[in-house]
Amino acid sequence: xxxxxMLMMLSLILQTGTAALPAKQDTAIVTMKIRDEGNFxxxxxxxxxxxxxxxxxxxxxSPNYKAAADWTIRQMSDWGMANGHLEPWDFGHPGWVNxxxxxxxxxxxxxxxxxxxxxxxxxxxxxxTGRVFQIVLxxxxxxxxxxxxxxxxxxxxxxxxxxxxxxxxxxxxxNLPARRRADEDVRAQYDPNNPRAGFxxxxxxxxxxxxxxxxxxxxxxxxxxxxxxxxxxxxLKVLDAGMPHSLIRAFSNRTYxxxxxxxxxxxxxxxxxxIARILxxxxxxxxxxxxxxxxxxxxxxTYNVVAEIPGADKKDEVVMMGGHLDSWHSAxxxxxxxxxxxxxxxxxxxxxxxxxxxxxxxxVALWSAExxxxxxxxxxxxxxxxxxxxxxxxxxxxxxxxxxxxGTGRGRGMSVFGPPEAAAVLREYLVPLEDLGLxxxxxxxxxxxxxxxxxxxxxxxxxxxxxxxxxxxxxTDTWHTSADTYERIIEDDAKASAIxxxxxxxxxAMRDEILPRFQKEKMSxxxxxxxxxxxxxxRP
Numbered sequence: 001x002x003x004x005x006m007l008m009m010l011s012l013i014l015q016t017g018t019a020a021l022p023a024k025q026d027t028a029i030v031t032m033k034i035r036d037e038g039n040f041x042x043x044x045x046x047x048x049x050x051x052x053x054x055x056x057x058x059x060x061x062s063p064n065y066k067a068a069a070d071w072t073i074r075q076m077s078d079w080g081m082a083n084g085h086l087e088p089w090d091f092g093h094p095g096w097v098n099x100x101x102x103x104x105x106x107x108x109x110x111x112x113x114x115x116x117x118x119x120x121x122x123x124x125x126x127x128x129t130g131r132v133f134q135i136v137l138x139x140x141x142x143x144x145x146x147x148x149x150x151x152x153x154x155x156x157x158x159x160x161x162x163x164x165x166x167x168x169x170x171x172x173x174x175n176l177p178a179r180r181r182a183d184e185d186v187r188a189q190y191d192p193n194n195p196r197a198g199f200x201x202x203x204x205x206x207x208x209x210x211x212x213x214x215x216x217x218x219x220x221x222x223x224x225x226x227x228x229x230x231x232x233x234x235x236l237k238v239l240d241a242g243m244p245h246s247l248i249r250a251f252s253n254r255t256y257x258x259x260x261x262x263x264x265x266x267x268x269x270x271x272x273x274x275i276a277r278i279l280x281x282x283x284x285x286x287x288x289x290x291x292x293x294x295x296x297x298x299x300x301x302t303y304n305v306v307a308e309i310p311g312a313d314k315k316d317e318v319v320m321m322g323g324h325l326d327s328w329h330s331a332x333x334x335x336x337x338x339x340x341x342x343x344x345x346x347x348x349x350x351x352x353x354x355x356x357x358x359x360x361x362x363x364v365a366l367w368s369a370e371x372x373x374x375x376x377x378x379x380x381x382x383x384x385x386x387x388x389x390x391x392x393x394x395x396x397x398x399x400x401x402x403x404x405x406x407g408t409g410r411g412r413g414m415s416v417f418g419p420p421e422a423a424a425v426l427r428e429y430l431v432p433l434e435d436l437g438l439x440x441x442x443x444x445x446x447x448x449x450x451x452x453x454x455x456x457x458x459x460x461x462x463x464x465x466x467x468x469x470x471x472x473x474x475x476t477d478t479w480h481t482s483a484d485t486y487e488r489i490i491e492d493d494a495k496a497s498a499i500x501x502x503x504x505x506x507x508x509a510m511r512d513e514i515l516p517r518f519q520k521e522k523m524s525x526x527x528x529x530x531x532x533x534x535x536x537x538x539r540p
Contacts, residue, residue, distance in 0.1 A: 027510075031432065031503055033354045038499035043349060045491050047075070047342040048334065051325075052486045056332025058325060059119060060369040060376075061095030061299025065326055069305050072325070072345065072366060076307040079349045081364070084307035089379035091369055093256040095299020096120045098329065100292035103265070107286045108278065115238075115265040116250035116330045116482060117291055122258045127290040130235040133160035134279055137225070140215045150228045158233040161287050162262075164225065167276035168242040170269055180470050181412060183439060190413040190427075190440025192420065198442050222254055229262045236289055237264040240272040248482040250330050252372075263291050302368045304376050309352055311361035311509065318394075319509045320363045321347060321402035321501060324370030324377070324453055331484040335407040335474055339489050341366050343404050346494075347502035358509035360399060367453050370405075371480075374449060377456035388461025388523055399514040400463040402501055403454035407478060409470030410437040410493035411500050416465045417458035418443050421516040426465070429507045436496040437470070445524045461523055463515050467501070469493075 051058070055068035073084040096119055103113035106129060133156050138145050191197050211217060216224070229237055241248040250266040275285050305325060311317065323340030327333025348364045369375035386392035400422075404411065414430070416422045426441035447459050454464030470493065478484040508515060518524075 027507070030354065030356060030506060033356075034350055034502050034506070035499055037350045037353050038346070038495055038502065041353065042346065042491075042495050042498070044342050044346040044494050044498055045489070047345055048338050048486060048489055048494070050075075051338035051341060052332035052334045056327065056334070056338065057329040058327045058333055058338075059096065059329045060326040060372060061091055061093060061296060061302050062097050063095065063296060064097070065095070065302065065368065068325060069303050069366070069368075072305050072341070073307065076345060076348065076364065080352045081307040081348060082310050084305075086303035087306055087380065087383075088301050088303050089368075089376065089383070091300055091302040091372075091375065093120070093300060095296030095302075096258075097294050097296070098291070099294055100290065101265075102288075102290045103267075104288045105275065105285065106288050108283055113271045113287070114246060114248070114268040115271075116241075116248045117293065118239075118250050118261075118264040118266060119252035119329055120256045120258060121253050121261045121264045121293065123293045124236065124263045124289050124291045127288060128235055129286060129288045130159055130161045132163055132238075132275060132279060132285040132287060133157060134163040134276060136166055137164070137221065140212070141221070142214055143216060143224075146216060146221065146224055150224075150232075154228075154232050157229065159235055161236045161238060161289070162229060162234045163238050163240075163272065163276065163279075165240060167273040168240050168269060169273075170242070170244040173244070177471065177476060179472050180409075183434075186412045186437075186439040186468075190442050192423065192427075192442065198415070198444065219254070226254065226261050230260065234262050237262050238272070239264070239266045241266050241269050243269055243481070246270060246482070247477065248330055249328075249480045251328065251480070258293075258295065263289070265289075265291070302376070304368055304380050305364075305366035307348070307364050309348060309356075309358060309362040312357055312359050314359045315361050317360040317397045317399055317514060318363050319358075319360050319399045319402075319505050320365055321505055322365035322367060322377075322453065323403060323405050324368070325366040326368050326371055326376070327484075328371055328480045330480065330482040332486065334484050334486050335478040335488055336480060336484055337370070337405050339408050339494055340404040343494055343497045343501060344402070346498035347505060350498065350502045351506060356506060358506060360509040362505055362509050365401075370453055374453055374456050377453035378449075378459075381456050381460050381462070385457075385460055385462060387459075387526065389526055395460075395462070398457075398462055399508050400465050401454060401457045402465045402467065402505060403452055404467045404469070404497060404501070405452040406467075406469040407472055407474030408488060408490045408493055409472040409474065410490075411467045411469055411497040412437050413439050413468050414441040414465050414504070415468065416441060416443055416463055416515070417445070417447070417454075417461075418463045419516055419518055419522060422463060425508075425511075425515060426504065429504050430500075433500050433503060436500045437493075438500050445518070445522075447524050447527050449527065459527060461518070461526075463517060467497070469497070
């Protein structure tokens with residue numbers, strides 16, 4: 001918050017203008033204007049409201065996703081941004097929506113059950129009832145072990161509501177993880193002179209052991225289970241959510257092909273455990289379900305969202321910022337990632353509202369199908385930039401891409417794909433922003449895809465910038481869960497992230513050169529395709 005003298009200074013600055021001031025003072029004045037606009041005229045929670053309450057959930061290919069994408073274009077155009085448009089790409093799968101769901105236990109007691117429907121699974125045939133049969137698959141089975149087990153239970157599966165697996169015991173948590181990270185810890189993590197910089201706070205351990213070729217992988221087990229349940233005439237598949245406090249994470253059918261699955265839900269741990277214990281008493285349990293799902297063939301073509309603040313003398317060069325607009329369907333997708341989209345939209349709105357004329361074009365991009373494997377951002381990078389090894393004309397014009405995607409917590413630091421000089425540039429910009437929580441920047445050289453959309457740029461050899469955040473409740477409570485709603489957003493944290501991103505993006509848009517990049521001799525080799533990597537022998 002500004003003190004009165006600072007507000008008086010800002011008033012004088014706005015009256016006298018900035019054109020005749022030295023560049024260094026210009027930057028200080030613009031920074032003050034950005035802070036003022038972001039703190040006192042924020043629209044960030046309004047944006048979060050529309051993306052969650054009005055358009056959530058935003059599963060890729062669904063009508064909700066398309067409506068959210070259309071709204072963001074209209075909103076950014078209303079703010080004065082230019083070239084707002086949707087960029088289509090081939091998702092290849094139909095959209096899917098759960099329109100209606102109910103579940104009850106009918107005997108030996110009567111009660112309502114809490115579940116989430118698994119995406120890209122079929123409806124029930126109206127209201128259906130069936131007895132519960134619980135299966136517990138053999139651990140780490142060979143193919144013949146699993147076949148033998150399926151043969152032993154096949155007759156009991158037909159017409160049954162099949163519980164898959166034992167009920168998971170969720171102990172009461174006494175020592176909860178910290179919601180905030182201490183400034184000194186974050187500062188140490190982003191200190192380039194710290195030998196453990198970049199690794200602090202990450203779990204330890206070496207590489208995973210190579211898979212045993214005589215045993216089925218989990219994906220192979222899941223595939224064989226789905227085939228078995230469909231061929232055996234199971235009524236429904238039920239999985240244990242395995243989370244406390246009625247939280248549920250529900251993902252999707254393994255193949256997107258609805259006919260390859262029976263109707264399927266994830267049930268809250270408390271209900272699953274209760275029913276499993278009743279079954280263990282030897283008492284039969286009868287359940288009732290009504291699931292109505294709908295597919296949308298037009299969802300095979302989905303869209304990324306793009307809008308810009310045009311640049312001036314370097315308008316053909318671009319500073320990008322964004323996050324993924326799609327979400328899972330268990331809630332309205334607030335912390336993952338409506339708030340990230342709102343932060344980047346707000347950063348651009350602030351710059352536009354301040355009347356800033358950047359030298360480079362500042363482009364907001366909101367991605368589809370991040371949750372299905374970063375597919376939207378990969379499609380965009382492929383279409384516009386190519387790769388370091390096979391460059392398109394725009395490849396040399398991107399200064400950097402800022403990405404945020406870890407919940408509601410304020411930004412704490414930035415990691416950039418590039419040489420140490422790239423991190424040094426960002427670090428200089430972030431020094432005056434420690435009061436917002438931003439403690440530094442680090443460089444990295446990995447081109448491995450994973451985690452979030454900035455790595456789509458890294459994989460291509462482009463400077464993706466990932467913004468780390470305070471954890472708050474993200475991985476413990478809201479990430480992909482039924483609790484990921486508007487109420488979980490911390491407004492002040494989101495505002496701080498938007499202000500910090502706006503200032504950093506402005507600085508990059510105004511500097512004489514683009515952000516330093518790896519030259520050919522320093523560029524990491526392109527990652528091998530997954531099929532080649534899997535076939536490669538393990539290193540000793």
